[in-house]
Amino acid sequence: MVKAYIGIDVGSVSTNVVAIDENANVLFNIYIRTNGQSIDSVKKGIESLKQQLDHRKYTISGVGTTGSGRQIAGVMVGADVVKNEITAHAVATTYFVPEVRTIFEIGGQDSKIIFIKDGMVVDFAMNTVCAAGTGSFLDHQSERLGISIEQFGDYALASKNDVRIAGRCTVFAESDMIAKQQYGFSKPDIINGLCQALVRNYINNLARGKKLEPPFVFQGGVAANSGIKAAFEKEIGHEVIIPSYFNVMGAIGTAILAKEEIQKTGKKTNFRGFHALQTDFVPSSFICQGCSNNCEVIKVKMNGQTVAMWGDRCGMWQEKVSQVVI
Amino acid sequence: MKIGIPRALLYYYYFPFWKAFFEALDMEVVVSEETNKGILNKGIKESVSEICVPIKLYIGHAIQLLNKEIDYIFVPRMVSIQSGEYFCPKFMGLPDMLRHGVKGLEGKIITCQIKSDSDDISAPENYYPMAEVLGVTKEQIQVAASVAREQWIGFRMFNKSGFTAVEAMKMIQTNDSLEVLLNNQQSSKPVLRIGLIGYVYNIYDPFLNMNIIEKLRELNVDFITFDMLEEAQLQEKIKDMEKTLFWTFSNKLLGAGLRLFHEPTIDGIIHLTAFGCGPDSFMGKLFEFESDQTGVPFMSIRVDEHTGENHLQTRIEAFVDMLKRKKFIA
CATH class of the missing domain: 3.30.420.40 (ATPase, nucleotide binding domain)
Known part of the structure; x- marks a missing residue:
């Protein structure tokens, strides 16, 4: 075996x-x-x-x-x-690209930048509470523009004119896009502008002036989007590697x-x-009334027996479950 | 008379002093409960929305004290504890903010102005303006201030020898320092030691920071905070700066941070900051520069009213993983 x-x-x-x-x-x-x-x-x-x-x-x-x-x-x-x-x-990337120095990862609702030296994480940053410029935002915009997310990259690469879209906040980005549509810019131009805005926002928020060293690896679901890859390469002036298993790293x-x-x-x-x-896994939640924290406690039952609980600040419920032998 | 003290802001720095002071004057001292969602919600509701969350919490704690049949809530006007330096204006305006801005607190606030040239705030002149309301003489205040000073020095001694402010308070209150000591040493030998830089009210309020201290201990990480360092150690790195930060505690934090970045036993630095804190935005950048120069990893954690614990857990875990791999594999 x-x-x-x-x-x-x-x-x-x-x-x-x-x-x-x-x-x-x-x-x-x-x-x-x-x-x-x-x-x-x-x-x-x-x-x-x-x-x-x-x-x-x-x-x-x-x-x-x-x-x-x-x-x-x-x-x-x-x-x-x-x-x-x-x-x-970081573990997966250093396995596939051992010499990697910078990892761009953009997922559904968060984005990260990871700095690697000699195969070791030396620094990282994650987006703060705001989900601007992540996959969900692109999903939403593709829906609004009426094209599927899979076609996004091709549209961006077909762009002929540079359109500047505000990337600081998705709310502004969206109104900016609407304005640019009304000026008559084509869909590819707008999508390309959006990709560039997203990358600009990402570099500003996460890299925060830090020195970006190649090789660069770009992964996460958004790496499927060739428009974003191109925007990254334009912004940092260097080739960006997309690993074959970029979306499951x-x-x-x-x-x-x-x-x-x-x-x-x-x-x-x-x-x-x-x-x-x-097995039947049933998660449920309840508001604990033990004190005025009113924690939302998550409870997971397996075949009717509680196997895990979390979310309580005091640890009272977590304690109870750990005493139960599964 | 019954005096209420909110468990917020400088409670974590001066409570042992204030408690002993009022008790020496035969007053009963009541502290608000540990921060919980109810207190935070009340504070948010009664505050102007742009203010930082530590102030919102202070207001929540003050409101909570109203249920405890207190005669007065003690809200000092903190002006200065270092010559030429001042407190953040929110501290200076705190008694007025509460008196005039929060329903039900008018007439319930007792205050005095604290001015000192060091952390020692025991000069009785600071407290004379309260004599009439408290119905005590100046002589009584002098005695109380000196009793309070003793207590505070005891607390500070424990704090400076590496115990958290909360532990140090327990140690002087219960006279059972041994027990605290033992509890503290139960965990196995720490694998990492980090600098945890933040104002006392951010690092010691487990609700506000989602229990960062406990999380670090669970990961077997030892930490040092600015209040564990001696004043001279805090001043050493900043005394030659052309220009320091504006506020006293920001300077203490900056001094601690700059020092710890150069301490060989420190594996990394975490800066815990409350969303919207002006001075911290400067400090965070200065720490980033220092981190680049020294190669000591640095991370900022920003806390606010939100209660999502996941992101904090992920960041701390990842930071600790990074430090561990760096230390033990490299």
Whole structure:
């Protein structure tokens, strides 16, 4: 039997599942739109993994989760490693592009910049509360312009004129775009202006005057957009590499971390097994009335039994669950 | 008489002094409860919207004290604790902001002006203006101020020897310093040591900062805050600056930060700042420069009214991961 490791990245917009082997070769990968249904998306991803991975050949030896939904996904599948997105992305990128110095990552609702030196994260920044210039914004604009997000890049590359769109805030960007449409600029010009605005905004907000060193790697769902790639190359005046698995890098990273963890500790994986998919996971939330913090406590039940709780500031509910033996 | 003290702003710096002071005058001292969502919501509702969240919290705490049958809420007008330097204007205008801006607080505020040339605010003249309202003599105030000074020095000694202000307060209040000490040392040997730079009211209010101290300890990270450093250590790096920041505490933080960036035992620096803080925007940039020069990793964490804990957790975890990998793999 060959050992395989699963990585799951549950983000706001997409849920990605990958399986890698001992040498971090990608055996399977899938990118699913989360649509607010993180549990279903994880189930869907694991289900197709089960169908496509040869059971007679591979055995699951470790699982890692990452992304904003890493906790719940970790509980569902029985993760060995639950890691933040920054570490996960950096691990995957340095694996594929060992000499990388700067990683641009733009996802559904957040964007990051990660600075690497000698394969090590030396600095990073994430967008603040505002989601301006991320994938969801592009989604929204593509809908408004009536073209699919997949065509965005081609439109941008077909642009003939430079149109300047304000990129500081999506609300202004949108009114600017409407104004430019009314002036009669073509769709490709406007889309190209938008791509440039997004990149300008990204560089201003995240790089904040720091020196950007090549090689540059651009990943995350938005890297599918050739218009943004071109805008990046124009802005920084250097080639930008898009790795082949650009949209599932977080999942690959956490799978690598799970592999390292298992190899280091020699432990048996916590993976609940594929049959766990049949299990009913029901998340619910309630407002705790214990004090005036009125915390929203998230509760996850597996087959009627509470297996995880979080969200309470005092830790009272988390404590109760940890006492229950699963 | 019953005096209320809001558990906010300089509570984390001077409460041991004020408590001992009023108690020496035979007053009962009541503190508002630990910050919770209810207190924050009340503070937000009664404040002007542009003001920073620490002030909103202070207002929330003051309102909460109204339910505790207090005679007065003590809101000092903090003017200066360093010659030639001043407090942020919000501190100077605080008693008026509360008296005239918040419903129900008019007539409930007792105040005095604090001016000093050092952190020691025990000069009795500061407190004479309250004598009449409190019904005490100047002589009584002199005695109370000196008793309070003793207490505060005790608190500060613990604080300066590496305990958080909250721990130091417990240590002098309960006389059971050993217990605090033991609790503090239960966790295994820390793997990293970072500088946690922020105003006392930001770093010590676990609600406001989503319990950053606990999060760091869970990750086995030791930290040092500006109030743990001696005054001379804080001044050392900034005394030669052509121009320092405007406000006293900003300068203390800047001095602490600049010092810690050069401390070989420090693995990284986190700057905890409240959204909209003017002086902090300068300080953050100065720290960025220092980080570039020294190569010591630096991260800013901005807190506000929102309660989403995820982003904070992710940033801290990633920062700690980065430092660990840097330290142990490189």
